[in-house]
Amino acid sequence: MTAPTGTPAPSFFSSTWLVAQREIMARLRSKAFVISTIILFVIALGGMIVGGIVAQNQSAMPVAAVGSAAESIQGDDAYEITEVGSVDEAKTLVEDGDVDAALVPDDSAAGVAIIADTEAPTSLMMQLSVTPDVTLLDTSGDNSFVAYFVAIGFGLVFMMSAMTFGSVIAQSVVEEKQTRVVEILMSAIPVRSLLAGKVLGNSILAFGQIAALAVLSIVGLSIIGQSELLLGLGAPILWFVAFFAIGFVLLAAMFAATGSMVSRQEDIGSTTTPVTMLIMLPYFLVIFFHDNPLVLGIMSYVPFSAPVGMPMRLFLGTASWWEPLLSLVVLAASAVLVVIIGARIYENSLLKMGSRVKWGEALRH
């Protein structure tokens, strides 16, 4: 044993980074985390494939056509045309069920007639009927079904990721408190460094997961040939990732602070429930009000719901170019504020064992 030398204290950032690294490693080694991430990716990918299939109109309708009648529907992907020589041949195919309908030349105004088995094929009739031109004055409603799915997508991904990583942070804070390892940590590094490391580590993981999901959906959309949807959704997805990254820091600080107020894993719910509610709110709001511009407008600026609300408005095309930037600034400012308050609660609560720390005590300077 040599005389005590004393090592130079590590900088704030290097302590923070060490804590963050440990958080990341602990999570990556946890089977529960790896499995739930894989499940999340599979669900996302599966949802996209199913959505893609639904979005692509139903499979082509088999239709028999005689002579020049084929021209009227030629080049339309919705029909699979079997050209036959005579009307009788066409009738046989319809009767056998090989095709859903047959188009035959006719002297009527339409120039063709339809032969079907028991039911008139509506879509084919519509295709051939002469309809007057229609001009729609409000075009926002024409993709409401897609908008609904996009709303669910953003809302669900935000809620799931925020809740998963939020509760992971709360649990890891309580674990350190419950096992008293926090006393050793506090004697080694500043409390703020510990909090920053936790928030940073878990934010990196959450951000990584969201970024991977974003890449997955962009790649997925282009593979299943939804390039049109991709064009509309690409930018909102990227904005969503940006909003999530900052929004999650805010939530992470809230989870860490509220988690630190209890001493046992069983009690976590008693203080983190309000935060959980805040996370679930945007999900329900965006599902119920995805077609209500006023609610969406408010949502896109309120810090908790902005990560869902703003990308939604961008997708719908109702936000000006500067709006996401402004909202992002609002979000960042509130994140800073919450981190400062959260750090105070965290510092005041860490050594208080036993019953739940009272809010007044936790916030005291």
Place this chain on the structure above:
Amino acid sequence: MLEISGITKSFGTRRVLNDVTFSVSPGRLTGFVGGNGAGKTTTMRVILGLLASDAGRVTFDGTPLTASDRRAFGYMPEERGLYPKMKVAEQLIYLARLHGLSHDRAQRNANRLLESLDLDERAHDPIEDLSLGNQQRAQIAAALVHEPTTLILDEPFSGLDPIAVDSVVGVLGEYAAGGVPVLFSSHQLDIVERLCDDLVIIAGGEVRAAGGREQLRAQHSTNRFELLFTGDAGWLRETEGVTVLDFDGGYALFDVDTAATAQRVLRRAVDEGAVTTFTPKHPSLAEIFKEVIA
């Protein structure tokens, strides 16, 4: 030298520390003794800066402790805590690095400590798989792994079997010999009595006695002697200045008024028979403890 002077701390209206003053010398093991709730843990937390005191200060060689001084301290909290699912060696390296050691140096220290604490075989097991005694050793390693400049150990021996106590004592002794001040609390008075060089006794948030072990014993010794010889000690009762407490043939336990009286008794005993034992009776730590906290 680590000096604690005039530390006062209240939680709400309850005063838990009142003008606590003592010092911990480098190279010496200082035992910190007191009943439950006497203020040992709070004092240690104040020394480490985990808690702020209401008044008083903690200095090292005369200068107030800074955060980075404290960061170089080694601390073992009373209620044990390490990450249950993290491997022993990994955990030690992590803690050493938080204290500012390089990865290589952290690894070297961890390996060396695990070896001297007989834990090297369990280095790659998660803490939660270890027996309580081994967890305790890992905890001690965690307090030592960053080459601390001062050691503050809260009940380091509780839960250890006698062999483990010896291996821990060996390691702590090494540190003390290297010039590190070591403060440890314990309620196992026999261990403290055997190990420590200096003693601090605290009760009700106040230091009741502090100083070298022998010095304290001398302070609290009465002029009590024990005599064992081949003659009959009956005459002691009539000797002036002697109060006999216990008496049985050639054995006697007695108090004297002055040192000269003791010498007179010894001379007479030698005249009357072969003296086997003639010793001043120092009180045991347990006796001193009971006396000062009363």
